[in-house]
Amino acid sequence: MERAVSALAIRFLEPHDIPAILRIQSNSPEAAQWSQAAYENLRQASQSAWAAEYHGHLAGFLVARVVANEMEILNFGVVPNFRCKGIGRALLQESLTWAAQNGASRAFLEVRASNATARQFYEAHGFASAGVRPNYYRDPDEGALLLTCPLGRK
Numbered sequence: 001m002e003r004a005v006s007a008l009a010i011r012f013l014e015p016h017d018i019p020a021i022l023r024i025q026s027n028s029p030e031a032a033q034w035s036q037a038a039y040e041n042l043r044q045a046s047q048s049a050w051a052a053e054y055h056g057h058l059a060g061f062l063v064a065r066v067v068a069n070e071m072e073i074l075n076f077g078v079v080p081n082f083r084c085k086g087i088g089r090a091l092l093q094e095s096l097t098w099a100a101q102n103g104a105s106r107a108f109l110e111v112r113a114s115n116a117t118a119r120q121f122y123e124a125h126g127f128a129s130a131g132v133r134p135n136y137y138r139d140p141d142e143g144a145l146l147l148t149c150p151l152g153r154k
């Protein structure tokens with residue numbers, strides 16, 4: 001599976017992408033800081049992941065899973081220098097299409113309350129607040145907003 005929009009291509013993440021994904025993570029403190037093993041074990045955890053290549057550079061990634069009829073976005077980040085170029089949008093759309101094809105009727109995720117950029121990004125893509133989870137995050141301690149979006153209506 002590969003979808004190319006000019007210089008941007010979205011494809012499933014491959015094992016050789018993991019070092020670059022770890023670099024994106026460490027440059028994106030808002031993203032979850034997963035271990036190398038967590039990416040190596042995506043399949044055993046019933047998770048799927050996509051990589052974005054932009055002008056030949058690994059520019060972003062998204063990890064999600066579908067459980068019953070719900071898709072959960074588990075981790076997501078774009079290289080800081082490559083943000084606001086539509087890469088996050090392309091990753092999100094690819095994952096939502098995959099989730100709908102795999103039986104999900106709703107997507108959800110948690111986001112730090114202070115992550116205004118991600119909140120605006122998700123709201124621009126049809127996600128709405130469905131509640132809060134107090135004290136959800138550590139380092140620093142912070143509550144999460146639960147955001148949801150219906151699938152299959154676009």
Ligand SMILES: CC(C)(COP(=O)(O)OP(=O)(O)OC[C@H]1O[C@@H](n2cnc3c(N)ncnc32)[C@H](O)[C@@H]1OP(=O)(O)O)[C@@H](O)C(=O)NCCC(=O)NCCS
Nearest residue numbers: 030076077078083084085086087088089117118120121124
């Ligand atoms: C959230 C994130 C993945 C978005 O990636 P991106 O490639 O910059 O997003 P896009 O360029 O596709 O933006 C699409 C839309 O999102 C919104 N958006 C993105 N960045 C925004 C910003 N800084 N301010 C306001 N709106 C923004 C806009 O509506 C934009 O639409 P436009 O292109 O018509 O202006 C990126 O900011 C990121 O990696 N953040 C750090 C990690 C993170 O927060 N992950 C999510 C944790 S839940």
